Amino acid sequence: MDKQKKVITNRVAFLDKKVPFYASFVGILGLLILWEIISRIGIVSPLFLPAPSEIIVTGWQMLVSGEIYGNLTASLYRIVIGYAIGSVLGIIFGLILGFFKLADAVGTPIVYSIYPIPKIALLPLFILWLGIGELSKVTIIALGVFFPVVINTFSGVKSVDPMLVKAAVTFGSNRVNVIRKVILPGSLPMIFAGLKLAAGTSLLLLVSAEMIAAQEGIGSMVLHYGNLMITSKLMVGVLILSLLGLTFNRGLKWLENRLIPWKE
Amino acid sequence: MSIVIENVGKTFIDPKKNEVTALENINFSINEEEFVVLVGPSGCGKSTLLNIVGGLLSPTSGSVYFEGITEKNPNLGIVFQEIALFPWRTVFQNVIYGLEEKGLPKKKQIEIGNYYIDMVGLSDFKDAYPKQLSGGMKQRAGIARALAVEPDLLLMDEPFSALDAQTRTLMQEELLTIWNRTKLNTLYVTHNIQEAVYLADRVIVLSRHPGKIKRIISIDLPKTGRNDEEYREKSSRYADEIWQLIRHDAEEALKE
Structure with missing residues (x-):
């Protein structure tokens, strides 16, 4: 009989196919080039869509004139303080709600009933209570950050393996140390998921609040140039917001890798 | 110093609101430098008993106490099945x-x-x-x-059950070596009969529904080298004796 050879090949090789690292840059670069070409040819009026090169030149001028600096620091001040307050309170409340049964029973319904309110709807109320200054804007950002963080921390606490709590108690931990040494580190991955979610929310609230009631800030700057129909300056504002969001996410990612080296 | 388990019983309420007796009338003690193994079919409440002794569950009746311990609170060390x-x-x-x-x-x-x-x-x-x-x-x-x-009492809850058979054998040998250096009072839970005979000074055989002590068997073998040729026959006789005690219950457990 004739012996035929049939080689068996890996039919799932596509699962671990490697993609060259520059692929992700090619996408962005391609888009920018396409955009530049469209603007240069003049298919679209620069009033509606200025070329990327023009935006960069305008951005440089605004940077040199100090216009960006003033608006950016005003925005950063609001978002950093609001985000810090919101996330710290969110983590603390999340831990308490998750760990103590009574707090859970009392507090969780309250959290869940306030959570679905679009926070920006409360800005007029905060302006009424706290004035039109920084406090109302910082508060609204803190509030917007608080909810995703508190809810994620809460489910993080619930997801901690009860065996680990038993182990900790067996080896002599009191309640405080159980929270500090088991519950907190155990819920860190979920807390970070909440913090990342909140980063987007905080940026959204920052811009909205600044558009409604602010003299300075990236949000008011974008609105201002929109009203004046100076599109390239408007786009600089949008670019800054994009960079801000990117930096924010990268920073959190970096922090996460530093704090959770033990993660799977 | 010894650890006394006195009249311990435990009842649960199952999801259908029935009362289930997991443990009934458990009485034994763990003496100084003694390695006691609890063995029984699945569902006999052996892990429940270990959790009660370890202070992670309260008994419905009876109590667990340390005898002959002064000055301090007893120290417990637990090795968990889930690690x-x-x-x-x-x-x-x-x-x-x-x-x-x-x-x-x-x-x-x-x-x-x-x-x-x-x-x-x-x-x-x-x-x-x-x-x-x-x-x-x-x-x-x-x-x-x-x-x-x-610890004044070392508790081990099926510590090797998640390991593969080869690793398990090696770990048992290592455990004995370590135990011979530390001589800690030990309560060890397993469903593996060979493991029980290999490690124990005394084996406590539990029945199920409710979990009761069926028999306490002293293993009259030297602490080391139980796998050697000369003790093999005696070991397997012990194992067989325990298996005969458990077999019926294990078959019942299979039907659930």
């Missing part, structure tokens, strides 16, 4: 957890921690996180953590 190492702590940090909670000075913690890590053969993996370890190494770290508190 339950803290994933955010390295092997070393896991092992010294109990010492940290006792408030021992740092220098002492390092000294004791290193001693027991060396004893379980994990010196090269001191700074590794649990995710980087194999199943056998994880459980060695779990054992070191329990030994490090130098």
Whole structure:
């Protein structure tokens, strides 16, 4: 009989196919080039869509004139303080709600009933209570950050393996140390998921609040140039917001890798 | 010093609101330097009993107490079936957890921690996180953590049941070696009869529905070398005796 050879090949090789690292840059670069070409040819009026090169030149001028600096620091001040307050309170409340049964029973319904309110709807109320200054804007950002963080921390606490709590108690931990040494580190991955979610929310609230009631800030700057129909300056504002969001996410990612080296 | 388990009973309420008796009328004691193994079919309440002794569950009736212990509260070390190492702590940090909670000075913690890590053969993996370890190494770290508190009673809840058969055999041998160095009062739970005969000074056989002591068998074999040719026959006779006691219950357990 004739012996035929049939080689068996890996039919799932596509699962671990490697993609060259520059692929992700090619996408962005391609888009920018396409955009530049469209603007240069003049298919679209620069009033509606200025070329990327023009935006960069305008951005440089605004940077040199100090216009960006003033608006950016005003925005950063609001978002950093609001985000810090919101996330710290969110983590603390999340831990308490998750760990103590009574707090859970009392507090969780309250959290869940306030959570679905679009926070920006409360800005007029905060302006009424706290004035039109920084406090109302910082508060609204803190509030917007608080909810995703508190809810994620809460489910993080619930997801901690009860065996680990038993182990900790067996080896002599009191309640405080159980929270500090088991519950907190155990819920860190979920807390970070909440913090990342909140980063987007905080940026959204920052811009909205600044558009409604602010003299300075990236949000008011974008609105201002929109009203004046100076599109390239408007786009600089949008670019800054994009960079801000990117930096924010990268920073959190970096922090996460530093704090959770033990993660799977 | 000995540990007395007196008239311990435990009833649960199951989801259908029926009362289920998990344990009934359990009486035995663990003597100084004694290795006691609880063996029984699944669902006989052996882990429940271990949790009661370990203070992780309260009995419905009866009590567990230490006799002949003065000055301090008894110290417990538990090796969990699920291993339950803290994933955010390295092997070393896991092992010294109990010492940290006792408030021992740092220098002492390092000294004791290193001693027991060396004893379980994990010196090269001191700074590794649990995710980087194999199943056998994880459980060695779990054992070191329990030994490090130098417990008055060491509890082990099916510590090797998640390991493959080869690793398991090696770990049993290692455990005996370690036990011979520390001579801790030990209560060990398993469903593996060979393991029970291999490790125990006394085997407590439990029945199920309700969990009751069926028989207590003293294993009259030298502590080391039970796998040697000369003791093999006697070992297998013990194993057979226990199997005959459990067999019917194990068959019943299979039908559920």
